[in-house]
Amino acid sequence: MNRKSTKPTSNIRSRIENLYYSPTLAINDQVQNIRDDGLQILHLGFGQSPFPVHPVIQSALQANVDKNLYLPSAGLPELRHIAKNYFSKSLGFDGEGYEAIIGPGSKELLFDIQMVVDGDLLLPVPSWVSYAPQAMLIEDRVIKIPTVIAENYHITAERLENAIQSAIRDGKNPRKLIVNSPNNPTGLILPPAQISEIVQICRTYNILVISDEIYGLVDYKRDHVSIARFYPEGTIVTSGLSKHLSLGGFRLGIILIPKTLMAIYDGVLRVASETWSCVSAPIQFASIQAFKNDSQIEDYIRSCTRIHALVSQYVRDALANIGVDYPDPQGAFYLYPDFEPFRVKLRERGIETSDQLAIDLLMKTHIASLPGTSFGDEPGKLRLRLASCDFDGQTALDFFRDHPSCSPEKFVSACCPNIKLACERLESYFFL
Numbered sequence: 001m002n003r004k005s006t007k008p009t010s011n012i013r014s015r016i017e018n019l020y021y022s023p024t025l026a027i028n029d030q031v032q033n034i035r036d037d038g039l040q041i042l043h044l045g046f047g048q049s050p051f052p053v054h055p056v057i058q059s060a061l062q063a064n065v066d067k068n069l070y071l072p073s074a075g076l077p078e079l080r081h082i083a084k085n086y087f088s089k090s091l092g093f094d095g096e097g098y099e100a101i102i103g104p105g106s107k108e109l110l111f112d113i114q115m116v117v118d119g120d121l122l123l124p125v126p127s128w129v130s131y132a133p134q135a136m137l138i139e140d141r142v143i144k145i146p147t148v149i150a151e152n153y154h155i156t157a158e159r160l161e162n163a164i165q166s167a168i169r170d171g172k173n174p175r176k177l178i179v180n181s182p183n184n185p186t187g188l189i190l191p192p193a194q195i196s197e198i199v200q201i202c203r204t205y206n207i208l209v210i211s212d213e214i215y216g217l218v219d220y221k222r223d224h225v226s227i228a229r230f231y232p233e234g235t236i237v238t239s240g241l242s243k244h245l246s247l248g249g250f251r252l253g254i255i256l257i258p259k260t261l262m263a264i265y266d267g268v269l270r271v272a273s274e275t276w277s278c279v280s281a282p283i284q285f286a287s288i289q290a291f292k293n294d295s296q297i298e299d300y301i302r303s304c305t306r307i308h309a310l311v312s313q314y315v316r317d318a319l320a321n322i323g324v325d326y327p328d329p330q331g332a333f334y335l336y337p338d339f340e341p342f343r344v345k346l347r348e349r350g351i352e353t354s355d356q357l358a359i360d361l362l363m364k365t366h367i368a369s370l371p372g373t374s375f376g377d378e379p380g381k382l383r384l385r386l387a388s389c390d391f392d393g394q395t396a397l398d399f400f401r402d403h404p405s406c407s408p409e410k411f412v413s414a415c416c417p418n419i420k421l422a423c424e425r426l427e428s429y430f431f432l
């Protein structure tokens, strides 16, 4: 349901005519409508962490309902300070050299930073759905960096350099690179050795890195390290509350910009002041609580992350059982399997693209997923992004508290019926 106007219009910009309703939100709306009609759907299409709002955060929000004033566009000073320290420490870099801006979700901040920083965008394929449309909105060109599953879909120094050089030869102006680890759609983490190589290339070609670390705390083994540790002078970091605290609807994000890049910081601030003004005041006051290293909240984050690890591993193992190899997931709550081993079989059913595969899967098995094309992949690649969060968060937390070392199999069988059913249906779909 990628809504795009079909009627000829005279007063809509062509770039808006070419813009789709974001695929992740579209699939979520669609699933919601189907569920509202009382029909069953197994929702592997949307990455929404399903855990309840932590009671400490709920109380903090209740205590701040009376906050009705506009706040500075950069955000509440106390929140900026505490959030910067918390994220830089958790993500493994020195926050001293950085300034923070609090925004209405990291998605908006990613758009603002793309708008402020001049030049064309280097983007790995696959990449999260919104980076390329955001670049298109500000008429930047996207320079794709290919990756391969055998290298865990990571960009390598060689592929990055090739992309930069060929873009320059084509008259483009590559100036910024988006890196996302832990990654959506792959659920994989960029290892430090690879980061060092990438940084060398960025230094050589003077490329600014925009490091999207929204899943930085949904890191199964705590082995995620920010690229900002290796390239502090050239890395801008974004994160927020949406994923590790299941607070997507709070719409609170953060951007950390090196103090040496004050012109960029001022640019984002001016854009903020002329567009969204500030994040909702009660949300900002309440969010301070999220960064106080409260032991209950930290335990909750650890439990939620561990549960994501169990469920993702279960889906990975189910894929392996049907003959689709995938690395062990390392963070976030996604897998990005390639159904190439079934190409011949699928062709016999008239399926040759990831879009056709996603639609057929939805029709035949009621599994919602997203096709590889939404992540910039070639249409003919038979890749789907599967999100592993269609379960009840409270049930999962309760079960996990009593069975902290249980296996993925036992865990999913006990409290993730939709995930289990989806995996069974995947198996029958491919072996039909």
Ligand SMILES: Cc1ncc(COP(=O)(O)O)c(C=O)c1O
Pocket: 047, 104, 105, 106, 107, 108, 128, 180, 183, 184, 212, 214, 239, 240, 241, 242, 248, 251, 252, 253
């Ligand atoms: C990779 C990635 N970056 C950024 C975002 C935006 O998160 P938010 O705007 O909720 O902070 C998402 C949300 O799905 C995401 O998956």
